Amino acid sequence: MTNPDAAPGAHPGRETPAMIRLEHVGKRYPDGTHAVDDLSLDVAAGELVTLVGPSGCGKTTTMKMVNRLIEPTSGRIHINGRDITRTDPVKLRRTIGYVIQSGGLLPHRTVLDNTTTVPTLLRWDRGKARARARDLLDLVGLDPDTYGKRYPHQLSGGQRQRVGVARALAADPPVLLMDEPFGAVDPVVRDRLQTEFLRLQAELRKTVLLVTHDIDEAVRMGDRIAVFAQGGHIEQYDTPLAVLGTPANDYVADFVGADRGLKRLAVTPVTPDDVEQPPVVRLDDRLADARARLRAADARWAVVLDEAGALHGWYDDRNGTGGIRLDGRVRDRARRMDAWVPVGSSLKAAFGQMLQYDAGWVAVLDGDRFLGVLTPARLHEALRRSVGAEETGIAPEDVVLETVDNAPGR
Numbered sequence: 001m002t003n004p005d006a007a008p009g010a011h012p013g014r015e016t017p018a019m020i021r022l023e024h025v026g027k028r029y030p031d032g033t034h035a036v037d038d039l040s041l042d043v044a045a046g047e048l049v050t051l052v053g054p055s056g057c058g059k060t061t062t063m064k065m066v067n068r069l070i071e072p073t074s075g076r077i078h079i080n081g082r083d084i085t086r087t088d089p090v091k092l093r094r095t096i097g098y099v100i101q102s103g104g105l106l107p108h109r110t111v112l113d114n115t116t117t118v119p120t121l122l123r124w125d126r127g128k129a130r131a132r133a134r135d136l137l138d139l140v141g142l143d144p145d146t147y148g149k150r151y152p153h154q155l156s157g158g159q160r161q162r163v164g165v166a167r168a169l170a171a172d173p174p175v176l177l178m179d180e181p182f183g184a185v186d187p188v189v190r191d192r193l194q195t196e197f198l199r200l201q202a203e204l205r206k207t208v209l210l211v212t213h214d215i216d217e218a219v220r221m222g223d224r225i226a227v228f229a230q231g232g233h234i235e236q237y238d239t240p241l242a243v244l245g246t247p248a249n250d251y252v253a254d255f256v257g258a259d260r261g262l263k264r265l266a267v268t269p270v271t272p273d274d275v276e277q278p279p280v281v282r283l284d285d286r287l288a289d290a291r292a293r294l295r296a297a298d299a300r301w302a303v304v305l306d307e308a309g310a311l312h313g314w315y316d317d318r319n320g321t322g323g324i325r326l327d328g329r330v331r332d333r334a335r336r337m338d339a340w341v342p343v344g345s346s347l348k349a350a351f352g353q354m355l356q357y358d359a360g361w362v363a364v365l366d367g368d369r370f371l372g373v374l375t376p377a378r379l380h381e382a383l384r385r386s387v388g389a390e391e392t393g394i395a396p397e398d399v400v401l402e403t404v405d406n407a408p409g410r
Helices: 059-066 089-093 111-115 117-121 126-139 157-169 187-204 215-221 240-245 250-256 260-267 287-296 347-356 376-392
Strands: 018-028 034-044 048-052 074-079 096-099 175-179 207-212 224-229 233-238 280-282 301-305 311-316 340-342 362-366 369-374
Touching: 018 059, 018 207, 034 059, 034 074, 034 207, 034 233, 048 059, 048 215, 059 074, 059 175, 059 207, 059 224, 089 096, 096 157, 111 117, 111 126, 111 157, 117 126, 126 157, 157 175, 157 187, 187 215, 207 215, 215 240, 215 260, 224 240, 224 250, 233 240, 233 250, 240 250, 240 260, 240 376, 250 260, 260 347, 260 376, 280 287, 287 301, 301 369, 340 347, 347 362, 347 376, 369 376
Parallel strands: 048 207, 048 224, 096 175, 175 207, 280 301, 340 362
Antiparallel strands: 018 034, 018 074, 224 233, 301 311, 362 369
């Protein structure tokens, strides 16, 4: 739970050294406008922080002050312990990756040459720079042999954005700044780009500031979220779970929306404690034995596992034997199981599987190993435990949920 006595930019309990540190930073223009006012913010090494808020609240100004595209008028900014206000701004920018909408590619240069831009400026050997570019294009899902010789106008919007990310990573910068990086593409491509970037971030662990006006994107992408208000103030700086579960004030609550409980589904993982254990049968079990097991458990269906213990499907006994002899095998009646998620997936992903397949439950797997099933009731419990844990500061599994049976007054 957020400490109400802490400064908005503080992060109690974190011991990881700050890769980016803003100390009482401000930006005031000659007409007296405060774009950013007395802002303090720490970003730990390897952390992805989203800056979110309405237009004109100072989030992009804040990000641009980190690479000195905009000069602060007060305060200090440190990157990896170094005061950047005492660093040559051109040299500084060559050590920081920068991604903007539509990629910002040079139209007269090929994809491969665009990707080598910063290494070339840093006087890398040409062969080394091009090899690095090829590796990065492959990393972002673009075959360098297919796309390397193309020009930006020959790419789709999503492909240009991938090249922009590859170019930003080319010199292996410790810090990556991203200004509305997925805002110029359609929702389907945006979702794919977000997924791809989260995969890259899990592998590369860059320190990232990502500016967005979309609270859903901020929640999905960020390890922590800084919620800005007009005048360049941070109203809350915390994890997505904390921002959604315990908004610091009415402004944050209004900004994240009345459906913040549903948004928590996207950042609450499925854990082994959330699953139920239904009856389990094997492919080669006799139907008579399977039916006996279901009756003993007072159940009408069972999960079907193969010989190796991997999920195969499910067996439904509601319609009797359907003319199949009871000395037959479960494999004769097993149905395909499409609704499943890996453990650690979000509750939103699990709920999506339930809706997509019109299923009353989804299987939860650890690799190929079956852990159990997540039902709608257990999904709701998991969400309530997540909220309760944030409010009380205890582990989700230790949260006691109020039910009809244990409600006050009973």
